[in-house]
Amino acid sequence: MTSPIMRVRDVTRSYGDVVAVDGVSLDIAPGELVGLLGPNGAGKTTLINLLVGLRRPDSGAVELCGGNPRDEATRQAIGVTPQQTALPEAWRVGELIDFIAAHHPNPTNRHDLLVRFDLQDLCSRQIGGLSGGQQRRVAVALAFAGNPRVVFLDEPSTGLDVEARHQLWSGIRAFHEEGGTVLLTSHYLEEVEALAQRVAVVDRGRVIADGSMRDVRRLVSLKRVSLICPELPSIPGAARVENNDGHTHVLTNDADHFVRELVTSGARFSDLEIRSASLEDAFLSITSKHVA
Numbered sequence: 073m074t075s076p077i078m079r080v081r082d083v084t085r086s087y088g089d090v091v092a093v094d095g096v097s098l099d100i101a102p103g104e105l106v107g108l109l110g111p112n113g114a115g116k117t118t119l120i121n122l123l124v125g126l127r128r129p130d131s132g133a134v135e136l137c138g139g140n141p142r143d144e145a146t147r148q149a150i151g152v153t154p155q156q157t158a159l160p161e162a163w164r165v166g167e168l169i170d171f172i173a174a175h176h177p178n179p180t181n182r183h184d185l186l187v188r189f190d191l192q193d194l195c196s197r198q199i200g201g202l203s204g205g206q207q208r209r210v211a212v213a214l215a216f217a218g219n220p221r222v223v224f225l226d227e228p229s230t231g232l233d234v235e236a237r238h239q240l241w242s243g244i245r246a247f248h249e250e251g252g253t254v255l256l257t258s259h260y261l262e263e264v265e266a267l268a269q270r271v272a273v274v275d276r277g278r279v280i281a282d283g284s285m286r287d288v289r290r291l292v293s294l295k296r297v298s299l300i301c302p303e304l305p306s307i308p309g310a311a312r313v314e315n316n317d318g319h320t321h322v323l324t325n326d327a328d329h330f331v332r333e334l335v336t337s338g339a340r341f342s343d344l345e346i347r348s349a350s351l352e353d354a355f356l357s358i359t360s361k362h363v364a
């Protein structure tokens with residue numbers, strides 16, 4: 073097997089009494105596009121900060137591109153977009169790209185970068201005059217300016233509208249298709265589903281599931297049964313029941329059993345639909361099993 077480009081070995085990191093990352097081990101191979109998924113405060117940002125050398129682990133080891141993430145040589149090979157960025161307002165977009173590029177031996181061609189992230193029209197604009205979404209697109213594109221081997225994106229498309237998000241995804245995909253490695257966190261499950269081949273679910277500082285999108289879904293093998301049913305009888309095996317838009321949604325591991333029992337009960341229902349659970353369903357199901 074190819075050596076991992078990121079290696080996290082039994083890493084723990086606390087802030088005072090809060091254990092943000094708790095004994096995590098994770099290997100990522102060159103060329104993988106991995107999504108870190110987890111609720112607020114799960115430890116995703118801390119894990120990224122450990123990987124990019126902004127934080128040191130209390131115990132355990134982190135290796136990036138075969139070296140120490142805090143070494144200059146390693147840092148040359150990576151690009152990072154943190155969750156929040158404060159770009160210099162007076163600078164023009166093109167100047168900022170050139171500034172970042174000047175710190176790397178073999179940077180990405182400026183024109184190619186602008187095209188890839190659909191920023192051509194913004195190149196000569198001052199950062200301070202851009203909308204929040206435009207600034208975010210610039211911040212993400214900057215992670216790619218140094219022609220990195222590995223890119224870390226913490227909530228890349230926060231605040232973007234649908235079109236801008238899709239544009240961003242296509243830029244990220246193009247980098248990945250050329251062999252680049254990406255680790256991203258996202259609250260948009262749709263984003264992780266659209267981009268990542270592999271998803272690591274983080275909860276309370278631990279990686280509680282790690283596999284392909286299909287693996288993570290299969291892990292819970294949930295089905296979502298949606299129906300209109302004014303008086304839903306109590307049927308064993310329903311993992312979760314929620315009501316919205318006049319429909320009742322039932323998550324169950326055995327949709328066939330649920331439907332058989334529903335019909336046998338004689339309850340009136342309509343609009344029955346059975347679908348595979350979404351990643352969000354799978355995620356909630358996995359994390360709720362970890363509630364102490």
Ligand SMILES: Nc1ncnc2c1ncn2[C@@H]1O[C@H](COP(=O)(O)OP(=O)(O)OP(=O)(O)O)[C@@H](O)[C@H]1O
Nearest residue numbers: 087090091092110111112113114115116117118119
């Ligand atoms: N600098 C800090 N000082 C104190 N506690 C911190 C610090 N950074 C993070 N934490 C705590 O560590 C835990 C993990 O936080 P982290 O930001 O890594 O989670 P996250 O999964 O990225 O969350 P989010 O999705 O909300 O960004 C949280 O309980 C958080 O409050």
